[in-house]
Structures are given as C-alpha cells and as structure tokens.
Amino acid sequence: MPKSTKRRTPLWARLCAAFGAVLLIASGGTLVTGQTLIAKYTSGITDEGLLDGDAAQAATKKDEIKGPLTILLVGIDPRKPETPPLSDSILIAHIPADMSTAYLFSMPRDLYVDIAADSKSGVRAHRGKINSAMALGSQVNGKIDVTNGFKVLSKTIRNYTGIEQFDAAAIINFGGFKDMVEALGGVSMVIDMDVKSEHLTPEGKQRPRKASCPVTSSCDHPYTGPQAYYKKSTKPVRLQPWQALDYVRQRYPNVEGVDMSDYDRQRHQQQFIKAMAKEAMSKGVITDVGKITKIMDAAGKSLTFAGGGNSPIEWALALKDVNVDDMVTIKLDGGGIFENPANNTGYLGEKFSNPDQATAFFNAVKQDQVAQFLLDNPGIVNMDS
Helix, strand or coil, X not given: CCCCHHHHCCCCHHHCHHHHHHXXXXXXXXXXXXXXXXXXXXXXXXXXXXXXCCCCCCCCCCCCCCCCEEEEEEEECCCXXXXXXXXXXXXXXXXXXXXXXXXXXXXXXXXXXXXCCECCCCECCEEEECCHHHHHHCEECCEECHHHHHHHHHHHHHHHHCCCCCCEEEXXXXXHHHHHHHHHCCEEECCCCCEECCCECCCCCECCECCCCCCCCCCCCCECCCCCEECCXXXXXXXXXXXXXXXXXXXXXXXXXXXXXXXXXXXXXXXXXXXXXXXXXXXXXXXXXXXXXXXXXXXXXXXXEECCCCCHHHHHHHCCCCCHHHCEEECCCEEEEEEECCCCEEEEEEEECCHHHHHHHHHHHHCCCHHHHHHHCHHHECCXX
C-alpha cells in the first residue's frame, strides 16, 4: 500500500500477516517454524503490481519501513469473477513520521472526479464516479485484470488528492472478508444510529424482491418484507458476522426520522475496521492457534497486498506499536452533484461540501501535518468512532 500501508496493518494486515508473528509466540518462539507458517500465509497474497508506476521503490525492498507512510485500501464485492469490480470502499491511511498513530479517511464511492486515462484498458480521461475507475481499468482485452483496474483507481485518486505516491496498497474482497469475520466470531461495536437493513431479514436471510421489481429491472428499493434492525446503543453491542457486515453496508434513510447517507456508511466502515483490529489482537484470539489459523486461511483468500518490496510480515512488525484505540478517523462530508441543480435531477455523483477544506486536508497528508490540521479543524474528526 502506498503511504497508507501502515494503516493496513492495524486494519486488515493485522488480520493476516500480524497473526504470523503471533504464531511465533504461540508456538513457543520457534523461529524456523514461525517463518514457515508466515510464508505459507503471506506468499500467495502479494502482488507488487498494485504499486507499479505508483512509487519508484515499488519493486525494490526497503531496508527499513519508516514514516510518514500513506496506504491505499480498497474493498470490492464482485458478484462473479467475470464482473468488473467496483471499488465499493476506498480508504486511505496516513501514518506520521513518528509512527505513533494512524489517520484513516474515506473517499466517497460516488465522488465525481476526472478518471485517469489508461492505454492498457483503453480508458479515456473523462469525468465520472470514482468507483468506476477500477471497473473500467480492469477490462483488458476481454478479460478482467483487477491489478490494472486498481492502478487506474490509484492514479485517479493521486491526481485528485495530490498525494504523490502510496507506500503500500491492498485489495479486500468482501466475499472472502466474510470468512475472516466469521473466524473471529463476530465483533463488538457501538451502534451510533438506528439502522434498518435494506438487504436482509431479522434472521440474516436475503429479503425477497418486490413483484414490481424483478431481477431484470432496476429499482431504488427492490426488496420487501421484515428487515434486520440495528438499534442505537451507548455501549458496544456484540454483532454476529452477518450482522456486522450487513450493518456497514447500509446507506439509505430507512428508519423514520433518521437521515442516513453514504457518509454514514463510511463512518460505520471505519468503526468496523477498528473493531475488527481490536478483536483480532484480543487475548481470546492471539492465544488460540486454531482460531488464528482460520483467520489467516480466510485472509489468504480475500486479500491482495503490495508492500513496496517489503512483505506483509515486515509491514506488520513495523506497525506493531500503532495502537488500534489511538486510530483517528476523519469525516469529509459532501453532497450530490446534479445536471439540473435547480430541481436536483440528473444525479452525477458526489462532491465535498467544503472543497477548500478537503484540499487543505490532502495537502496536510502530503506534508505530514495532519495532527496540526486536525487541531485547527476539529470538526472533521469522528468523535464517535
């Protein structure tokens, strides 16, 4: 992950590579055995091509991983292998030079930006939703090339934010991610607002489609029947794996009197990542070799990682002192862009509500001045994450 790889460890990297380090301890510190286990679980998830053309050091191993670091984390949820992957979640983590904490922020999936041109896929420079960049860039010669799609997305993000390079990168496939959450046995989270599920019943089953909206048609709210309900809480609530993943997917205002948007979903995803990282490093997990093995098996099926020449375990060890509880999550609110703004019709995508502030924040990331920027702009810190 470009400069964001650092975040990668406290987030998803700690769910795969860091557990290799834990196995060293759990196995009595047998270095050879530990290295064998680490190699087994990390060799198949690395693809340095994600950073190709992003950073000069992408293919060259660094002697030491030092801050500041910026890491790009992208979540995809392809229904079929032959389906071009949309980047459903785009998160960037910044770790300052002293490597004391991690700042995590999201790029809205509908952010309306200049999509970068790409000769390999034939994508022409144009305006569009940022989550389309990966899907368009992945269509190469009639086949799906996820790595190339990721590079088009990365270039689009760097052009938009001015962030010159990412030090590490990762793709998480939410289909396999579900197995990781199940291996953990669920997570504990504070539910910060009342949410009803657009997709699932109270038992976790798929809600049936309305007769008026068959699969072949497109409807804003195609499902009917009872909905799973997540009630606002003041203390952490234990969520089953399916509940946790369903909760962080929701972005529609589906409870009377409660406004909800994709920005709420971004916040919930950030909270979920922190909850997973905390769960993964809990005593009940790190002392259970069987559970660790299941998590690493699942991670190997759902993760693709690029560390700029350094392995996932090297990143995990470099970031071992970053405290999950000290992670700071950032909110960059926005609103819709319309072809006809007078009556809000012809939806094109999203824009930041305060573009000057967003630009200043991205500059702070580039200059490793995020801490000072947040002191000057405390309103963009998610206090409830």
